[in-house]
Amino acid sequence: MKHVYTAVMPIRWGDMDAMGHVNNTVYFQYLEQARIEWFASLGRGGKDANGQGPVIINAHMTFLKQLRYPGTIECRVYAGQLGRTSFETRMEIRRTDMPDVVWAEGGAKVVWCDYAAEKSVPVPAEIRAIIEA
Template identity: 30%
Template structure:
């Protein structure tokens, strides 16, 4: 059995809410593209890896929201700078930026390894709690809302937000 990485919460990233949790995510050699930087599609994997760790951290090891049913319904990413390969893991900050009746939004910032405070990408992912047996969304319960409130912060500002008047 592989031990899961512990959050590196003591090493913040710039412009990330204080309540965010930061998780180490390995950058694999195969994540690189022909231009010698992390391929854009790999950032979705970084989000996913950090989200899996965050759910165990936020909701408890005895509860698995992924097995209970949680679907990604939208994603948005701003690629800020090209990230090269490093032997140390990237740091991915995750926080809750909005909560609805059955859905919630997570904010993300992908930073370099400890010692590199560069933020290479920012993003948002909206998820919906889903009843797998009934094949339909379900309402978030009070324990889920409380856990999300503990890691709440403002949404990351993305380029498209300025055009839509969100900024």
Template identity: 25%
Template sequence: MINSEIEKAFFKTELPVKWGEMDAAQHVNNVNYLRWAESGRIGFYEKLGTIDLDFKAVGIILAWQDCKYIFPVTYPDTVTITFDVIELHKDRIIGECKIYSNHHNRIAAVSKSSVMAYDFKALKKAAIPESWKDSIVKIYGDSILK
């Protein structure tokens, strides 16, 4: 079941768990899950290829992020990170990142995030460009439009 969930995701990547990511509680420190989610989110937008990540024109900024911790990851392990868009609004994109423990073959965390379109020249929020919308709708269909 885990493999079929991973295969359905538009973006997926694997990262090794590092010894230094563990804390005194003998599991990966919570902040690392947010870093892994960031890797998934940025990896998704790089793969999508239509969003400017050089921060010179209209790009993305993180508006909020949460994380539901389900299972404690420990070293040694490798995590698989998936990221998909779940809602597309006129001014923001809501995404969902899932983090899986490969060693335990189970989900370890789910992180949702909202990114806003931001005009880095004008220093203000922007509408989602049509090229972004078209690329995302091509992958997920119209059902994600809100």
């Protein structure tokens, strides 16, 4: 898979749960934020003029170490396994003060979709070119 984007964001106090670590659902929010930032950096942040854009059909996460407040993380986004209408993303979450340690890793399958028709459509050429390069 090809590294396509890195998002940097703070660990917020409210990200933690009663156990004193970042709640497992928040890790998915971190990945979502990184993925949306990547799409926005490509001018694809949401529905385009044709009513098309990305949808996630599955997501997964492996929790390797417990994140705690305070801190700053980076989410490295990788893309690959390109099909006609979909591609896989993989992501790594690292603390910026410990960049050699992966705290969690996960991913999601992205399908390009015509929102009104609720049907998949081909991945846009510019995104395909980035993944294939």
